[in-house]
Amino acid sequence: xxxxxxxxxxxxxxxxxxxxxxxxxxxxxxxxxxxxxxxxxxxxxxxxxxxxxxxxxxxxxxxxxxxxxxxxxxxxxxxxxxxxxxxxxxxxxxxxxxxxxxxxxxxxxxxxxxxxxxxxxxxxxxxxxxxxxxxxxxxxxxxxxxxxxxxxxxxxxxxxxxxxxxxxxxxxxxxxxxxxxxxxxxxxxxxxxxxxxxxxxxxxxxxxxxxxxxxxxxxxxxxxxxxxxxxxxxxxxxxxxxxxxxxxxxxxxxxxxxxxxxxxxxxxxxxxxxxxxxxxxxxxxxxxxxxxxxxxxxxxxxxxxxxxxxxxxxxxxxxxxxxxxxxxxxxxxxxxxxxxxxxxxxxxxxxxxxxxxxxxxxxxxxxxxxx
Amino acid sequence: xxxxxxxxxxxxxxxxxxxxxxxxxxxxxxxxxxxxxxxxxxxxxxxxxxxxxxxxxxxxxxxxxxxxxxxxxxxxxxxxxxxxxxxxxxxxxxxxxxxxxxxxxxxxxxxxxxxxxxxxxxxxxxxxxxxxxxxxxxxxxxxxxxxxxxxxxxxxxxxxxxxxxxxxxxxxxxxxxxxxxxxxxxxxxxxxxxxxxxxxxxxxxxxxxxxxxxxxxxxxxxxxxxxxxxxxxxxxxxxxxxxxxxxxxxxxxxxxxxxxxxxxxxxxxxxxxxxxxxxxxxxxxxxxxxxxxxxxxxxxxxxxxxxxxxxxxxxxxxxxxxxx
Numbered sequence: 001x002x003x004x005x006x007x008x009x010x011x012x013x014x015x016x017x018x019x020x021x022x023x024x025x026x027x028x029x030x031x032x033x034x035x036x037x038x039x040x041x042x043x044x045x046x047x048x049x050x051x052x053x054x055x056x057x058x059x060x061x062x063x064x065x066x067x068x069x070x071x072x073x074x075x076x077x078x079x080x081x082x083x084x085x086x087x088x089x090x091x092x093x094x095x096x097x098x099x100x101x102x103x104x105x106x107x108x109x110x111x112x113x114x115x116x117x118x119x120x121x122x123x124x125x126x127x128x129x130x131x132x133x134x135x136x137x138x139x140x141x142x143x144x145x146x147x148x149x150x151x152x153x154x155x156x157x158x159x160x161x162x163x164x165x166x167x168x169x170x171x172x173x174x175x176x177x178x179x180x181x182x183x184x185x186x187x188x189x190x191x192x193x194x195x196x197x198x199x200x201x202x203x204x205x206x207x208x209x210x211x212x213x214x215x216x217x218x219x220x221x222x223x224x225x226x227x228x229x230x231x232x233x234x235x236x237x238x239x240x241x242x243x244x245x246x247x248x249x250x251x252x253x254x255x256x257x258x259x260x261x262x263x264x265x266x267x268x269x270x271x272x273x274x275x276x277x278x279x280x281x282x283x284x285x286x287x288x289x290x291x292x293x294x295x296x297x298x299x300x301x302x303x304x305x306x307x308x309x310x311x312x313x314x315x316x317x318x319x320x321x322x323x324x325x326x327x328x329x330x331x332x333x334x335x336x337x338x339x340x341x342x343x344x345x346x347x348x349x350x351x352x353x354x355x356x357x358x359x360x361x362x363x364x365x366x367x368x369x370x371x
Numbered sequence: 372x373x374x375x376x377x378x379x380x381x382x383x384x385x386x387x388x389x390x391x392x393x394x395x396x397x398x399x400x401x402x403x404x405x406x407x408x409x410x411x412x413x414x415x416x417x418x419x420x421x422x423x424x425x426x427x428x429x430x431x432x433x434x435x436x437x438x439x440x441x442x443x444x445x446x447x448x449x450x451x452x453x454x455x456x457x458x459x460x461x462x463x464x465x466x467x468x469x470x471x472x473x474x475x476x477x478x479x480x481x482x483x484x485x486x487x488x489x490x491x492x493x494x495x496x497x498x499x500x501x502x503x504x505x506x507x508x509x510x511x512x513x514x515x516x517x518x519x520x521x522x523x524x525x526x527x528x529x530x531x532x533x534x535x536x537x538x539x540x541x542x543x544x545x546x547x548x549x550x551x552x553x554x555x556x557x558x559x560x561x562x563x564x565x566x567x568x569x570x571x572x573x574x575x576x577x578x579x580x581x582x583x584x585x586x587x588x589x590x591x592x593x594x595x596x597x598x599x600x601x602x603x604x605x606x607x608x609x610x611x612x613x614x615x616x617x618x619x620x621x622x623x624x625x626x627x628x629x630x631x632x633x634x635x636x637x638x639x640x641x642x643x644x645x646x647x648x649x650x651x652x653x654x655x656x657x658x659x660x661x662x663x664x665x666x667x668x669x670x671x672x673x674x675x676x677x678x679x680x681x682x683x684x685x686x687x688x689x690x691x692x693x694x695x
Contacts, residue, residue, distance in 0.1 A: 031476070031479065035479070035480070035483040036483070083461075083463050083464070085463070085467065132670075136670070136673065136674050140673075140674045140675050141675065142670070142673030142674050142675070143673070143682070145408075145410070145463050146615070146616075146619065146669075146673060147670055147673060149410065149612055149615075150612075150616065150666040150667075150669055150670050151666075151670070153609060153612065153662075153663060153666045154663045154666050154667060154670075157659040157660070157662050157663035157666075158659070158663070160659050161657060161659040161660070164659075165657075289467075289471065292464075292467065296464070327486075328482060328483040328486075329479070329482075329483070330478070330479070330482055332475050332478040332479050332482070332489070333475070333479050334475075335471060335474055335475030335478070335479075336472060336475035336476055336479055337475075338471055338475070339468050339469075339470075339471035339472030339473075339474075339475055339476075340468075340472065342464060342467055342468040342471060343450075343454065343465065343468035343469075343472065346460070346461060346464035346465070346467075346468060347454035347455070347458075347460035347461055347462075347464045347465030347468050348453075348454050348458055348460055348465075349460065350458055350459065350460065351458045351460075
């Protein structure tokens with residue numbers, strides 16, 4: 001690589017990811033065209049559905065909240081050179097932590113006193129679920145990708161068991177806990193706005209979006225301003241160099257995985273304590289996997305993750321509107337887009353590098369000849 | 372007598388449930404032995420299942436359906452190869468992309484083409500691979516012990532179950548007895564050495580992922596036009612990941628992987644029968660525990676508590692000539 005002309009930094013950081021995202025969306029457009037619908041019309045419906053009216057915006061930001069948490073989770077692990085596919089399971093188990101503490105204390109504490117406890121419980125449970133794969137990777141040599149996949153399935157089985165046999169509301173048929181007392185759930189955004197004297201439509205959007213933004217700040221400080229963050233980036237960049245600078249890579253692998261898992265666990269603050277006000281089956285519904293696309297697209301930077309989460313939030317909300325406008329397109333198109341984003345921004349991330357490098361080399365040559 | 376009847380019927384469903392696992396595990400074996408991680412078994416199988424059901428529904432021919440499943444699955448495999456071999460992309464990310472793409476595309480295309488909420492039209496009995504009855508199975512069924520084993524357990528499966536079982540010795544032969552197999556294993560352990568010998572690393576690995584595509588296509592066709600009668604959204608339901616677990620559990624070897632697939636198939640077969648049954652000593656065994664058991668066992672194995680599962684050495688690392 002070093003022998004070739006290097007790309008200017010702006011092309012590396014800005015241009016290549018942009019081209020990759022565009023390729024993903026172009027391919028999605030081809031799929032829509034293949035079905036026989038107009039891609040441009042689909043984009044219009046998506047944008048109108050996501051941002052066109054206040055209810056749409058509410059739902060968009062509600063989905064965005066989940067994706068910020070899972071995107072950050074994947075990104076922290078990525079910085080350490082680890083691929084955490086287990087966000088789905090860690091978020092699910094995080095829900096157990098949030099659910100247990102809310103159900104235990106909801107008649108005693110108001111939401112603002114319960115929130116810090118729930119954040120601690122959710123992140124502890126998520127971290128615990130990520131600890132085992134992290135420990136096994138560091139000390140027993142089993143690959144974190146495989147173990148986190150397995151732990152997603154184990155989490156799912158465990159939660160079904162607990163919800164059906166232990167946590168189920170007595171007398172109820174559906175496998176979910178009782179509802180958390182209303183005064184202990186997070187205020188919904190329309191309630192906050194009503195308090196300020198502004199009327200907006202009720203959506204599941206709640207206070208946890210601010211928790212998500214704080215988590216972004218936390219990750220930024222952690223990764224770029226702390227000793228741990230330095231160690232995390234170091235083991236991801238060059239493990240043997242990390243050892244020489246006095247870092248214990250095994251310990252840092254476990255720590256990075258636990259931080260990653262705790263961020264994923266915070267999805268439950270949005271879903272369990274905010275939107276659904278109970279622990280239900282499959283409340284994560286794929287957010288853990290969307291987090292991978294978000295992290296890849298956002299280049300593992302909190303700012304990029306906010307933008308990518310907003311995009312995917314808009315896709316999920318706008319995608320729900322597709323079915324109303326087209327007889328042949330449903331929200332499943334968003335799953336296709338997600339797959340394409342992971343493909344182009346992740347697996348094929350370097351595809352455009354070679355051609356671009358040649359292009360820039362040719363440009364600089366012709367400049368020199370003129371000059 | 373009662374017990375042996377139950378056991379034979381449980382083993383019978385074990386074979387039925389294990390068949391797609393066996394095909395996918397052998398697919399993964401080819402790919403991973405060549406050094407390419409394949410978590411995309413699930414997606415290739417799902418895409419194959421959709422292609423098989425869609426083409427069979429339109430043409431009425433199971434054979435065209437089977438062919439379509441194989442072709443589509445190989446195309447997905449080639450995409451994986453394009454990303455991981457040609458462009459040296461991350462193999463796990465690429466596999467995941469294939470799984471998510473398959474989950475989305477099968478439903479999007481299914482709704483657009485058939486307008487049944489993502490399902491394909493249900494297939495009649497002549498549009499599926501039906502049971503093959505072995506010779507003399509009627510007359511032999513009264514023979515004690517061996518009779519039921521022959522008629523119930525061995526005879527009466529569809530063609531693809533037998534294909535799955537034959538895929539194992541075939542895989543073992545190709546991987547361990549042919550020149551291609553020797554090179555395949557070499558490229559998964561030490562690609563530099565293979566390259567030095569003047570053999571193309573990329574072409575070997577491409578052939579390995581094509582084999583994986585072929586076998587996953589068979590598994591997909593099995594799901595939708597042999598076991599089932601049409602495509603249902605997400606019908607692979609994690610089987611690709613169980614097969615991956617079985618491959619690891621079998622330490623990347625054909626026969627131990629087959630054993631793991633049969634074990635996991637047996638667990639699934641027993642899980643449905645055990646619901647509400649009181650066992651001595653342990654009491655009622657929970658279905659969720661039985662479902663999670665393949666994953667738990669694999670994690671324990673990977674952690675090195677029951678033997679050691681050592682992956683091919685070069686697995687997961689893209690090969691480039693200039694990094695000597």
